[in-house]
Amino acid sequence: MSMILGVPVAVLFGQLLLGLINGAFYALLSLGLAVIFGLLKIINFAHGALYMLGAMATVILFDTLGISYWAALFVAPILVGCVGVAIEYFLLRKIAGQDHIYSLLLTFGVALIIQGVLTNMYGVSGLRYSMPDVFKGGMNLGFMFLPYYRAWVIVIALLVCFGTWFMIEKTKLGAYLRAGTEDSQLMQGFGINVPLLVSLTYGFGVMLAAFAGALAAPIYSVTPDMGSHILIVVFAVVVIGGMGSIAGAIITGVLMGVVEGLTKTFYPPASSAVIFLVMVVVLFVRPSGLFGKEA
Amino acid sequence: MTMIKKLLTTAIATTLMAGAAQAQISDDMVKIGYLADMSGTYRDLAGPNGLIALEMAVADFGGQVNGKKIEIVSADDRNSPDVASSTARRWVENDNVDMVAGLVASSVSIAVSDILEENGKLGIVSGSAASSITNEHCTPNHIHYVYDTYPLANGTASAIVKEGGKTWFILTADYAFGHALEADVTKVVEANGGEVIGTIRHPFPTPDFSSFILQAQGSGADVVALANAGGDTTNAITTAGEFGLTQSGQTLAALLLFLTDVHALGAEAAQGIQLTTGWYWDMNADARAWADRFMEETGVRPTMVHAGIYSSTMQYLNAIKATGSDEAQAVRKQMMDTPINDMFATNGRIREDGRMVHDMYLAQVKTPAESTNEWDLYNIVRTIPAEEAFRPLSESQCPLVTSK
Numbered sequence: 024m025s026m027i028l029g030v031p032v033a034v035l036f037g038q039l040l041l042g043l044i045n046g047a048f049y050a051l052l053s054l055g056l057a058v059i060f061g062l063l064k065i066i067n068f069a070h071g072a073l074y075m076l077g078a079m080a081t082v083i084l085f086d087t088l089g090i091s092y093w094a095a096l097f098v099a100p101i102l103v104g105c106v107g108v109a110i111e112y113f114l115l116r117k118i119a120g121q122d123h124i125y126s127l128l129l130t131f132g133v134a135l136i137i138q139g140v141l142t143n144m145y146g147v148s149g150l151r152y153s154m155p156d157v158f159k160g161g162m163n164l165g166f167m168f169l170p171y172y173r174a175w176v177i178v179i180a181l182l183v184c185f186g187t188w189f190m191i192e193k194t195k196l197g198a199y200l201r202a203g204t205e206d207s208q209l210m211q212g213f214g215i216n217v218p219l220l221v222s223l224t225y226g227f228g229v230m231l232a233a234f235a236g237a238l239a240a241p242i243y244s245v246t247p248d249m250g251s252h253i254l255i256v257v258f259a260v261v262v263i264g265g266m267g268s269i270a271g272a273i274i275t276g277v278l279m280g281v282v283e284g285l286t287k288t289f290y291p292p293a294s295s296a297v298i299f300l301v302m303v304v305v306l307f308v309r310p311s312g313l314f315g316k317e318a
Numbered sequence: 319m320t321m322i323k324k325l326l327t328t329a330i331a332t333t334l335m336a337g338a339a340q341a342q343i344s345d346d347m348v349k350i351g352y353l354a355d356m357s358g359t360y361r362d363l364a365g366p367n368g369l370i371a372l373e374m375a376v377a378d379f380g381g382q383v384n385g386k387k388i389e390i391v392s393a394d395d396r397n398s399p400d401v402a403s404s405t406a407r408r409w410v411e412n413d414n415v416d417m418v419a420g421l422v423a424s425s426v427s428i429a430v431s432d433i434l435e436e437n438g439k440l441g442i443v444s445g446s447a448a449s450s451i452t453n454e455h456c457t458p459n460h461i462h463y464v465y466d467t468y469p470l471a472n473g474t475a476s477a478i479v480k481e482g483g484k485t486w487f488i489l490t491a492d493y494a495f496g497h498a499l500e501a502d503v504t505k506v507v508e509a510n511g512g513e514v515i516g517t518i519r520h521p522f523p524t525p526d527f528s529s530f531i532l533q534a535q536g537s538g539a540d541v542v543a544l545a546n547a548g549g550d551t552t553n554a555i556t557t558a559g560e561f562g563l564t565q566s567g568q569t570l571a572a573l574l575l576f577l578t579d580v581h582a583l584g585a586e587a588a589q590g591i592q593l594t595t596g597w598y599w600d601m602n603a604d605a606r607a608w609a610d611r612f613m614e615e616t617g618v619r620p621t622m623v624h625a626g627i628y629s630s631t632m633q634y635l636n637a638i639k640a641t642g643s644d645e646a647q648a649v650r651k652q653m654m655d656t657p658i659n660d661m662f663a664t665n666g667r668i669r670e671d672g673r674m675v676h677d678m679y680l681a682q683v684k685t686p687a688e689s690t691n692e693w694d695l696y697n698i699v700r701t702i703p704a705e706e707a708f709r710p711l712s713e714s715q716c717p718l719v720t721s722k
Contacts, residue, residue: 034536041528139357148362148582149552154560161562167532170560242560243525244552244582248359252525287529292492294529295521 030288037167038284044173046280047180048235052253053260053272054184055231058191061267062204062224065115066127070257071250072134073229076103077236078245079141082150092155092241099237100230107229111222119221134250141247149244158241176238183234184273191269200224259302265315275313342643344414349389350376350631351409353402353430354420354445356394359523359548362578364422364445364623367616371624372419374615375631383638391415395422399429406430410437416644417442417634419627424448424495431460440646442634444626447495447547447574449502449709452673456716459646461653461672464626465596467495469678469707470573471502473594477680477700478541479510483569486512487539489530489554491546492519499545499573515539523550527557535563543571552579559587577621577695585689592682597622597662598696601679604661619693629662630674666704671716678707 025032052074059067080099084090090098110133118125154172161170191197200220203210207217236250243249260279264271279298286297293300305313352372354364369392376388391413395402402423409415410433418434421427422445434441434457441460443451449466475486486507490496496519504514516537518530531554534542542563544554551572558570575593599609599619608628612620637652638644650668658666658676666676681696689695711719 031536034533037532037536038529041532044528045526142357142361146362146578147357147359147549148578149549151582151584151587153586161560168535168561168566170562172560173528242556244549244556246549248549249525252523284529288533291518291520291530295524 028289033166034288035285038288039281040164040167040169041173042281042284043277044177044280045283046277047177047184048239048253048276049257049260049280050184050273050276051180051231051235051238052257053264053276054187054269055228055235056257056261057264057267057269057272058187058231059225059228060261061269062191062200063221064123064126064204065225066123066130067225067228068127068131068254069110069134069137070130070228070232071252071254072137073103073107073250074232074236074239074253075141075245075247075250076106076137077233078240078243078249079145079150079236079247080233081237081240082152082245085152086150095240096234096237100233103233103236104226104230108222108226110229111225115225116218116221134254138247138251145247147246147248149246152240152245154241172241176242180235180238181277183231184276187231188269188273256298259298263298263302263305263312265312268312268314268316271312271314342641342645343384343386343638344416344644347387347389347414348383348417348635348638348644349391349413349415350634351406351413351415351418352390352392352420353395353405353409353418353426354392355397355422356392358397360397360422360445363548363576363621364420364627367612367618367620368420368444368624368627370615371612371620371628372631374611375628375635379632379635383635384642388635392420395426397423397426399423399425402426403429403433406433407437410434410439416440416646417649419444419631421445422623424451427451427460427462428455431455431457434646435459438646440634440649442630444630445623448498450498452669452671452716453709454715456671456718458650458672458718461630461650461668461674463630463674464622465594465678466673466708467499467502467574468709469596469702470594471499471506472707473678473680473702474571474573474592475503475506475543476510478569478571478592479507479512483541483571484512485539486514486541486543487534487537488514488517488543488545489527489534490517490519491522491550493522495547496522496545503543503545503573520546520550522546523548525553527554528561530554531557531561531563534558535561535566535568539568541569541571543573545573547574548579551575552583555583555591556587564590576623577619577693580683580695581619581693584692585684585686585695588683588695589685590683592680592699594702595622595679595681595696596676597625598679598681598698599625600694600696601698608661625662629658629660632660633658669711671711671714671719673708675704675708677704678702 056070059065077099081095084095158172161168203217203220211217260275264275286294352369356365393405418441421443424446427443427446431441443462444464447467449468452462490500544551580588637649641648641652654668663676668674679698680700682699
């Protein structure tokens with residue numbers, strides 16, 4: 024078997040593919056963060072908790088009401104999106120226009136509360152969620168065994184990412200959004216309800232996080248702290264991509280998944296730190312991130 | 319006159335004796351501090367339900383010992399040795415706490431036992447894994463009650479090698495506990511004629527194990543062993559299931575797995591996994607009866623840690639009752655002199671290094687077909703006799719043993 028740097032090529036391909044799949048998760052999550060920061064200038068530290076809430080909702084909806092995985096992919100993000108709209112309406116609106124640090128602290132507090140309440144209700148060992156039957160098993164690609172579910176994750180996550188980018192950058196609604204956050208008074212003069220637009224945008228960003236959570240439910244342990252681990256990584260991804268850059272978040276998300284996957288092959292202990300190393304290097308070379316507009 | 323003299327003498331003698339007895343239980347009260355992870359990774363296996371187990375023991379004792387009230391205080395150590403140390407110091411120096419119970423994260427137990435030694439108080443460790451707690455970190459002021467890494471490696475690994483699992487690949491959590499377990503397992507595997515062909519040290523915690531499982535799968539080892547705990551272990555098992563690790567002929571060995579972990583995974587995902595445990599709620603009638611009571615209080619079945627907290631608290635209170643004192647060394651000596659026979663252990667005994675040695679059990683997770691309810695999860699495959707399970711005193715580095 025041919026080797027690259029002491030690692031069999033087959034193993035390397037496997038890791039690349041897995042990296043791509045994890046990258047799809049990072050992309051979905053960092054996209055939501057980028058939408059919220061890019062359009063509303065809110066540093067949403069509750070993003071991880073809302074991702075967790077999406078996964079928890081998927082499990083709880085199944086356990087209590089028997090709602091299937093497919094339905095949960097829609098219902099869970101909508102429910103959690105409503106939570107997001109409520110957070111925006113009752114809390115974030117009160118500090119609109121203040122320094123970014125206020126939104127950061129406020130959302131961090133909200134995250135701690137959500138996580139604490141769920142820990143008390145459901146414990147920390149995790150909830151059980153079975154994969155839908157159609158995704159059980161996988162295919163042998165020769166160099167690795169690819170579970171069907173992972174293949175599905177990559178396809179659907181990238182589709183949703185592309186759809187979101189298209190909507191914000193290429194449609195009239197997206198143009199309103201961008202304009203509304205640039206100059207809300209002018210937009211209001213045109214008869215557009217900017218506060219509603221802001222609520223819906225935050226809600227949409229939250230829905231993306233909850234959607235990622237619903238996708239994660241069958242493959243990761245669904246625990247109240249699952250979001251706190253991933254949040255910091257996703258923030259690093261957004262910083263590397265350029266705060267607020269939609270395309271930057273998606274591309275960097277996928278890229279960082281791959282970088283992490285390769286690190287797991289060559290030097291596993293560094294795999295949780297490698298993204299932060301990349302972040303440091305990028306910030307030195309391009310302080311506004313890979314895809315950020317120069318300040 | 320003689321009558322009066324006699325009465326007076328008796329009265330004085332009684333007062334003196336009562337006074338003496340009183341002096342032996344400090345500040346007329348036995349105060350137990352429960353220190354554990356109440357909100358983090360180890361919450362479910364010890365946490366608030368461990369406090370309930372402790373309260374059950376105190377209630378069963380009638381809330382008092384030798385006429386003195388038993389009081390309980392509790393705190394969250396947040397898995398931080400710093401937080402735990404400052405709490406323990408406040409308890410023993412200002413709040414007259416006589417014994418600290420719970421103690422889950424090994425780093426916490428080691429830090430707290432130093433403070434207890436300084437202050438001449440007692441600690442009973444029920445949750446920690448590190449075998450070093452009664453080896454190089456032993457003190458005359460604490461007892462390690464439920465289990466440690468030594469039997470975990472010894473029980474599971476030797477059983478699997480004997481069944482034909484000759485080549486091993488170990489996924490190790492990259493911190494002290496993981497390293498210790500990896501070293502113990504490697505020793506046991508090699509001693510039984512097996513070979514460790516690869517190890518990966520993964521960061522703690524790791525939410526995604528797919529890369530590591532893929533590498534373990536690629537190694538072709540007979541056995542993929544998990545030298546990690548809690549969320550890392552359950553995540554790794556879930557991912558191994560997804561990637562069809564066991565279907566492709568490899569055996570998965572979880573070296574530290576609690577009932578709460580297996581419950582979270584469910585019999586479907588965890589079936590067939592072998593593990594070593596110090597106690598199982600359904601292992602005999604006494605255990606079952608106590609587990610039923612515990613379930614009425616908490617809504618869940620107890621882990622070995624919960625049961626150990628109840629049992630050790632009973633031993634502690636019985637020792638105070640017998641000696642009439644809450645002085646640490648008197649109580650510890652009495653506990654060492656009394657064999658432990660209760661719902662937790664049969665013929666358990668506490669050695670001079672503080673290790674409570676008792677039979678351990680090799681268990682196998684039931685298949686969904688065998689399991690009759692959500693907590694009916696283990697078949698006990700083998701009893702590992704106490705002397706075989708724990709590190710023998712002849713190998714001990716504990717100064718209490720070696721200086722003899």
